[in-house]
Amino acid sequence: MSIVIIAIIAVICSAAGCYAGYSITSKIVRNKKAAILKEAESAGEMIKKEKILQAKEKFIQLKSEHDRAVNERNQKLSQSEQRAKQLENNLTQQQDELNKKIREQDSVRERLQAQIESVERKKEDLDRKIKEQNTRLEQISGLSSDEAKNILIENMKEEAKTEAMTYVNEVMEEAKMSANKEAKKIVVQTIQRVATEAAIENSVTVFNIESDEVKGRIIGREGRNIRALEAATGIEIIVDDTPEAIILSGFDPVRREIARLALHQLVTDGRIHPARIEEVVAKVQKQIEEEIVEAGKRTTIDLGIHGLHPELIRLIGKMKYRSSYGQNLLQHSREVANLCGIMASELGLNAKMARRAGLLHDIGKVPDDEPELPHAIIGMKLAEKFKEKPEVINAIGAHHDEMEMNNLISPIVQVCDAISGARPGARREVVESYIKRLKEMEDMALAYPGVMKTYAIQAGRELRVIVGSEKITDQEADSLSHDIAKKIQDEMTYPGQVKITVIRETRSVSYAK
Missing domain, CATH: 1.20.5 (Single alpha-helices involved in coiled-coils or other helix-helix interfaces)
Structure with missing residues (x-):
């Protein structure tokens, strides 16, 4: 019993202790809760302030963007107003000009109307006079x-x-x-x-030599001989592995012939050096000029044509070294002359005059200056200059319909020229256009101040320009090569690329007396 009582007392005491502990714990919790609430209120206040600041910044940013958009729109509106005003001014100006033209047209219309009325009055007077004349004639004739x-x-x-x-x-x-x-x-x-023979010209001549030892003498020490020969003739000298042969390349047949004859004389003589080369080339050029005149004389004698001016005879001989669409010009002219003589004799016309016109019809393709005119007009002017007959002059100028025909010889020359050019194998367009392109390239470079000679070599892939040392410096030579290359690139059409080489050589000459 006592033990039970003791246990009950212990339980009661334990329960009382627990209650006291609980009271203390509840008070601590209430204090923490109050602290947490206070801290939460403080944090909420901070967040509120941050959000307010962020809202204000966003508002300021949006306001700034809005102001900028408004300014841009106002600026565009201002530009649109300016363009509208300018357009209005232009329309006003155009309206004024249109009104002015209308007034001018009205004035012209009034003048035309006055002229028409004057013509009508004159017509009425004329009709009245004609009626009077008819009445008088009827009275006379009955x-x-x-x-x-x-x-x-x-x-x-x-x-x-x-x-x-x-x-x-x-x-x-x-x-x-x-x-x-x-x-x-x-x-x-x-x-x-x-x-007739189909004469197709090319742009290469082969110079045969006895042995390959001659090649070294032609080249010379450090290539000075071959450079001097190329500079003097304007022909590219190609010395390669071809046995016992040297290739002369150039589009001008006269230059190739001069280079061939000069090489022949130099190799035969054995003395090959720059001074001797220039002397021989000058001599050969004079010889070629004499051969040109001789060829012209032989042609006129063969065709029975007499009384030609010496300059016309020289130009006829020069045709031997020219080609037209790949057809030798002298052969073509002789052929046309014979055809004209045959046709004129069968038509009962003057055969000699027809042959004369046929021979001279392409004389405008070989003048020394070669102006920018159709060759028919150039030939007509040359014939006028050297006192040819009017029928011959007209036939030359009209054979490509550059002018009106006024005699029967002219259509005969035109037809015979077409017959000669149309026969199989007579012409080749590629060669003619190639030569024309190389000639234009040379003339383009020759037009620059200080340029003395120009030579297109290597089938038009290189242009050598020789300048005077007293007129152009080394720096100017560099600039000149660049300028010529730029002009050729801008103004010409060509395959591949073209190398421009400007050669400036200084010479000192003295005489021992």
């Missing part, structure tokens, strides 16, 4: 105008019928008589067209 008109018409009908029948009979008789002759003429022209 016939009315209708009766006189009918009589005249009947007489003209009968006369026209008679003449028409006579003309038809004459044409038929002439056709029967000339049919055999026309057939013969066609056969002769056909034979003449296909029997």
Whole structure:
């Protein structure tokens, strides 16, 4: 019993202790809760302030963007207003100009109307005078105008019928008589067209040598001989592994012939050095000029043409070294001259004059200065200058329809020129355009101040420009090569690339007396 009582007392004491502990714990919790609430309120206040600040910054940013957009819109509106004002001014100006043109047109219309009225009045006066004359004629003849008109018409009908029948009979008789002759003429022209030589020019000449030892002498020490020969002739000298041969390359046949003859004389003589090369080239150039004149004289004698001016004879000889669409110009001109003589003789015209016009028809392709005019007009001017007959002059100028024909020789020359150029193998367009391009390239560089000579070599892939040392410095030579290359690149059409080489050489010459 006592033990139970003791246990109950212990339980009661334990419960009382627990209650006291609980009271203390509840108070601590309440204090922490108050502290947490206070801290939460403080944190909420801070967050509130931050959000307010962020809202204010966002508002300021949006306001700034809005202001900027408004300014840009205002600026665009201002520009649009300015463009509208400018457009309005332009329209006003155009309206003023249009009004001015309308006033001018009204003035012109008024003048034209006045002229028309004046013409109408003159026409009425003329009609009135014609009626008076007709009335007077009717009174004199005793016939009315209708009766006189009918009589005249009947007489003209009968006369026209008679003449028409006579003309038809004459044409038929002439056709029967000339049919055999026309057939013969066609056969002769056909034979003449296909029997001649097809002379196709090229741009390379092969110079044969006895042994390859000569190549070294032609090249010279450090290449000075071959450079001097190329500078003097304007021809590219190609010394390669080809046995016993040297290739001369250039588009101008005269230059190639000069280089070939000069090389022949130099190799035969054995003395090959720059001074000797220049002397031989000058001598050969003079020799070629004499051969040109001799070729012209032989051509005129063969064709039976006399009385030509010496300058025309020289130009005819020069045709030997020129080509037209790949066709040798002298051969072409001789062929045209023979065709013209045959055709003119069969038509009963002056055969000598026809041959003369046929020989000279392309003389405008070989002048020394070669101005920028059609070759037919150049040839016509040359013929006028050297006192040729008007028929010959007109035939030369009109053979490509550059001017109107006024005699029967002109169409004959035109037709024979077409026959000669149209036969198989006569012409080749590629060679002609190639030579023309190289000539334009040389002339383009020659137009620069200080340039003495220009040579297109290596089939147009290189242009050598020789300048005077006293006119152009080394720095100017560099600039000149760049300028020429730029001009060729801008103004010409060519395959691949073109190398521009400017050569400036200083020479000192003294004489021992």
